C-alpha cells in the first residue's frame with residue numbers, strides 16, 4: 002500500500018469515528034449511494050465540487066451529466082465533494098481531517114483537477130472554505146505543480162472576474178464536450194512532464210471556452226475599469242463560450258446516483274431542452290443558454306424508461322427554463338403518461354407559462370398528485386410586463402388559474418419582482434391586485450380555502466442581459482417598497498414573502514464585480530462568511546466591512562452604467578452580442594416587446610446562432626410526430642394544444658387487486674447505520690421498484706406502497722434484526738423475491754429471510770414490544786456498574802410529553818435483562834402499556850454513567866426485536882410460521898448458551 006492509500010484508509014476510519022456519530026446529518030458524508038462509480042485505476046481524477054451541502058448539490062442535474070461523461074472515459078474518474086455543514090467543519094478543523102470525496106474518501110488535494118460549479122454568487126465564500134479545508138492554497142498564484150488545477154464553470158461564471166484570483170481556469174458554456182477535452186489535455190501534458198502554467202496556457206490557447214485569468218490583466222484609469230489585455234498574443238480575446246449543437250442521449254446518465262438521504266429535488270430530472278428565447282430582459286439564463294436545443298421525444302422516453310428501471314425513482318420532473326415551450330409537449334406527455342402511470346411515477350413541471358397551461362397539462366400533473374402550482378407573472382401590470390418583455394398576459398394567467406382551480410388546486414404560488422426599471426407604485430399595487438383576483442376567481446367557483454403564496458424578489462441587474470446597465474434600487478428604497486406591499490395586503494388568503502434586499506445587493510456586487518471583488522470575498526471569508534446563501538447564516542455587516550477595508554463602495558456596483566462603459570465581463574462572449582442587448586434595453590424604455598424567435602421563426606440577430614452548426618433545434622420542425630396513442634386514448638383539446646390521456650390505466654388502478662403478504666428480516670450495518678428511518682422507508686420503495694417487484698399501493702389521492710416497518714432504529718446503531726412486512730400484487734416465492742432484491746441492496750444491508758404471512762391487521766410497529774441491544778464497551782468496573790443499575794428500582798428521567806409538558810419517567814422499569822459478555826454487554830428493553838420506550842442511548846448513559854458524547858463513540862447493535870406475548874418472546878420472522886423451537890422466555894434469553902452472566906430483574 003502506497004502512502005496516499007494509507008492516508009485514505011486512515012481518513013476513512015477518522016470520518017467514521019470522529020465525524021459521523023457527532024453531526025446532525027451524517028448521511029451527507031457517507032456516499033455509498035446506488036449507482037456510485039469508483040475507478041481505482043483511473044489515470045486522471047477530477048473532484049466535482051458543489052459549494053453547498055449535499056442535499057442541495059445532489060439536486061443539481063449538471064453534475065449528474067458531467068459525472069456520467071467523465072466516468073465513461075476509460076482513463077478518467079469523477080468523484081463528488083460537497084461543502085461540509087458547520088458542525089462537520091468544526092470537527093474537521095479540530096481533528097485536522099481534510100475535505101474528502103464521497104466515493105473513495107480521497108482528500109481534495111489528492112485530485113488532479115478540482116472543479117467547482119458556480120450556480121449562485123452567494124456560494125463564493127464556500128468555495129474558499131472548501132479549498133482551505135481541502136489543503137489547497139486559496140489563491141491561484143500560490144499553487145504549485147503539486148497542487149490540483151482548480152477550475153470552475155456554471156452560469157455565474159459568465160462574469161468570472163470576482164473569483165479570478167482563486168480559479169486557475171474557467172470552463173465557459175456547455176461542459177459536455179469541453180470538460181473531457183480539458184481533462185485529456187491535462188492528462189497528456191502531465192504525463193509528458195508539463196508544468197501547471199504550460200498546461201493552463203495551452204488550454205487557454207487551444208480549447209474554446211477556457212479562460213485562464215492569470216494570462217489577462219485588467220486596465221483601470223483613475224479607478225475606472227477600461228478593459229482587459231492579454232499577456233500572451235496567442236490567447237483569444239474575447240473568450241468565447243463552448244456550445245454543444247445538440248443534446249446527445251449519451252450525455253445523460255441512464256444510471257444516475259440515487260441519494261440515500263432525502264435531498265431537495267429527490268427525483269429523476271429529465272432535461273428536455275436547453276435554452277430559452279422568450280427574451281425576458283432581466284433573465285441571465287435566458288440569454289447565456291441560447292439557442293434553444295430541444296431533445297427528441299424518443300430520446301426522452303428511452304431515458305425515462307431506463308432511469309426509472311435503474312433507480313427506482315417514483316417522481317420525475319421535466320427540466321428546462323420553460324418546460325411548456327417544448328414544441329412536442331403533447332406527444333411527449335402522451336407517451337410519458339403511459340410510462341409513468343404503469344410505473345407509479347409522479348411527474349412535475351418546475352417551470353410553467355400561463356399561456357401554454359392547458360387542461361391536458363393540468364390533468365397530467367394532477368394525476369401525479371402535485372399539490373402546489375407555480376406561475377411567475379414577474380410584474381404587477383401589463384405595462385411593466387411589456388418593459389421586461391414578459392410574454393404572458395393577465396388573461397392567460399387568469400385562464401390558467403381557472404383551469405388549476407377546476408382541477409383541484411388550492412394553492413397557487415406566484416413569483417414577482419420589485420425594483421424593476423421604470424417601476425412605479427401602481428405596479429406594486431398590481432402585484433396584490435393579481436393575487437386578490439386569484440382569490441376572487443376561487444370564490445366565484447365556490448372555493449373558499451384557496452391559498453395564494455406571493456413571493457417578491459428585488460431586481461438585481463445581471464451580466465449579459467439587456468438590463469445589465471440598470472441601477473439596482475437601494476436597500477432603503479426596497480425596504481420601503483416591501484413595507485408598502487405588506488401594509489396594503491389585507492387579504493388573509495394571500496401570504497407575502499419578500500426577499501431581504503441586502504441579499505439582492507450582495508448578489509449584485511458579486512455578480513457585477515471586477516477583479517477587486519476577489520479581495521472582498523477573501524476578506525469576508527477570513528471574517529467568517531460562509532453559507533451566505535442561507536438566510537440565517539448571511540452576515541451583511543461583515544460584507545460591508547470587507548468592502549470598506551478594500552476601499553470599495555456598494556454604489557460602485559449597484560449604480561446605472563453608461564452606454565459606452567466597459568463591463569468587467571465584456572471580454573467573455575456568452576453568445577449574445579452587447580449591441581443586441583443595448584438595442585433591446587432601448588426597446589424596454591419604449592415598452593416595446595420582441596417576440597420569441599422560435600415559433601415565429603423570426604431572428605432578432607442576438608448573435609447566439611451561427612446558422613451552420615449552432616442554431617435553434619426545434620423538434621416540431623425537424624421530427625415527424627410519432628404519437629403512440631391508440632383507441633383507448635382520449636384527446637383533451639384546449640386551444641391549439643392536444644393532450645392524449647389514456648383512460649384505460651385509470652380503470653386498472655382503481656380496481657381492487659388480490660395481494661400477497663410477506664415478512665422480511667434484514668440487517669442495517671456499515672455506513673447504513675447513519676441513515677434515518679424515514680430514509681430507509683424511501684430506500685425500500687426504490688429497492689423494490691428497481692427489483693421489478695410489483696408492490697401493492699394504498700388507495701386514495703397519494704397512493705403509497707403497502708409497507709409496514711418494525712420500530713425505528715436510532716441513527717448510529719447497527720442492527721442484525723430489522724423487519725418489513727410488504728404486499729405484492731403478484732404471487733412470488735419468497736426465494737425469488739429475495740434473489741431479485743439482493744441485486745439491488747446497498748452495502749450494509751443483507752436479507753436474512755423472507756417468509757409468507759397472512760394479511761396483517763396490525764402494523765409491525767404495534768406488534769413488536771421487546772428489543773435487545775448489544776453494547777460493545779468494556780471497562781474494569783462494568784460488572785459493578787451493571788449491578789448498581791440493576792439494584793435500583795427507580796431511575797427517574799425527564800421526558801417531554803406530546804403536549805410539550807415535561808414529565809418524569811422511571812427508566813429502570815423498561816430494562817428487563819442485562820447480560821455481561823466478553824466484549825461488552827447486552828440488554829433488553831420492554832415497551833410499556835402505552836407503547837412507550839426510552840431512548841436507547843439514554844439507557845446506556847445511565848447504565849454506564851457516561852455523558853452523551855462518550856456514549857456516541859460506543860458501537861451499539863440491535864440484536865433482536867420480539868413480539869412478547871403470554872410470557873414468551875417471539876422473533877417476528879418465526880412467529881408467522883409458528884416455529885416453536887425458537888420461542889424465548891423472558892429472563893431466559895440466552896440460557897441455552899450457558900456461558901453468559903445474566904443479570905435479570907424478572
Ligand code: SF4
Nearest residue numbers: 598604605607609610
Ligand atoms: S440568433 Fe436569432 S434565431 Fe438564434 S437565438 Fe438569437 S434571435 Fe433566436
